[in-house]
Amino acid sequence: PQRTYMLCTTAQEPAPPMQQTQVNDGETQEGSHCRPLGCIWPPFPKWRVTAQHAGSDISEQLFRFLFLPSSSRTYRVLLGKYNLKATEQGSIAVSPEKIIVHEGWNSNRVSNGNDIALIKLSQSVARSNQIQPACLPAANSLLASGVVCYVTGWGRLQTNGALPDILQQGPLVVVDYATCSLPVWWGSTVKTTMVCAGGDGLISSCNGDSGGPLNCRGADGRWEVHGVVSFGSSLGCNYYRKPSVFTRVSAFNNWIATVMANN
Numbered sequence: 001p002q003r004t005y006m007l008c009t010t011a012q013e014p015a016p017p018m019q020q021t022q023v024n025d026g027e028t029q030e031g032s033h034c035r036p037l038g039c040i041w042p043p044f045p046k047w048r049v050t051a052q053h054a055g056s057d058i059s060e061q062l063f064r065f066l067f068l069p070s071s072s073r074t075y076r077v078l079l080g081k082y083n084l085k086a087t088e089q090g091s092i093a094v095s096p097e098k099i100i101v102h103e104g105w106n107s108n109r110v111s112n113g114n115d116i117a118l119i120k121l122s123q124s125v126a127r128s129n130q131i132q133p134a135c136l137p138a139a140n141s142l143l144a145s146g147v148v149c150y151v152t153g154w155g156r157l158q159t160n161g162a163l164p165d166i167l168q169q170g171p172l173v174v175v176d177y178a179t180c181s182l183p184v185w186w187g188s189t190v191k192t193t194m195v196c197a198g199g200d201g202l203i204s205s206c207n208g209d210s211g212g213p214l215n216c217r218g219a220d221g222r223w224e225v226h227g228v229v230s231f232g233s234s235l236g237c238n239y240y241r242k243p244s245v246f247t248r249v250s251a252f253n254n255w256i257a258t259v260m261a262n263n
Contacts (some may be wrong), residue, residue, distance in 0.1 A: 075099075077121060080130030084154060085165040090130030097122040100259050102252075111189045115230040115247045118259050134215060137224040139253035145176035149197055149216035149226060151244065155209030159236035163208055170205070172197035172214070175243050185241050193251040195227040199243030205229050206237035214246045225249055 080091040097120045104114035125131060143149070152169045156162065180186050180196035190196060197214060198204045205212065214227030227246025233239045 077119065079125060080128065082167050083165055088130075090128055092125070092131075094125060095122045096120065098263060100263060102255065110231055111191070113191045113193045113247070116228065116249075116252055116255075118256065118263075120263060134213070134223045134225050135218070136253065136256070137216075137218075137226050137250040139250055141226075141250045143174045143195060143216060143226055145174055145179065147174040147216060148172070149174060149214050151197070151205045151209065151212060151214050151229065153205060153209035153212035153229070155212070156206040156237065158238070159206065161206070170203045172203060172205075172244060173200070174216075175199055180243060185243070186245065190245055193248050194230065195246040195248045196243040197227065197246065199239075199241050201238055201240035204232065204238045205244045206232070214244075 075096050076093045077096060078091060078093050080088065082088060082091075100118040100120070102114040102116045104112075105116070106112055106114075127133065148171050150169055151172055152167060154164055154167060157164055157168070175185070175196040175198070177190070177192055177194075177196070180190050180199075181188065185199065186196065195214060209229045210231075212229045213225045214229070215223045216226045218224050226249055228249065229244060230247050231245050233242035235242060
């Protein structure tokens, strides 16, 4: 039978990679909980998108796994997960058969990009009410500035803050490359193979969200995984003009197809 694949990223968190926290009038407020079966997420059936660096990967209808390749560790992928502390009907755990890291990834140079990997599961996974697919975007497609997408994860609720048990979600406004690459934003650190979203100082992703999806609704109404949480600012989560930076999935469609065909 055909195996399920997942897409991931590879970076080591050089700084807090982001999450859903709001800051108003000096007070920090927790981002919104996802509603069970009501959130918007990433790909599932044959591939999954995530960051491969130290962090967690969250995917469609609540999937999470801890990921940092090591021969001394045992990994598992949880699908259909919402509350990490609860036993939930419809949630399953699957072992990876293979983890394939992008050949251009360099853990010492996160800003070079290629922060992406694929995970092949050891068994097929059926769709259910709790586990549903999201789509890959068209190859080389770019998000327009101002488009609102959603990041999801179990990352910290604020810089150095607590880790939630309930899956969180936060809306992020896309910042185009021309703006994000300005010196007062990310400058030359950000590349054209990345997506910037957020930077308003109010909502972002944070440590522990790495590898999670940035989902955007397409013109046909389907949700597409346009980004995978890669890195954020060492100044902290929710830092003004330091938006969350994602691996741009549409820049890697050919690589994804090649890896799938060869594995």
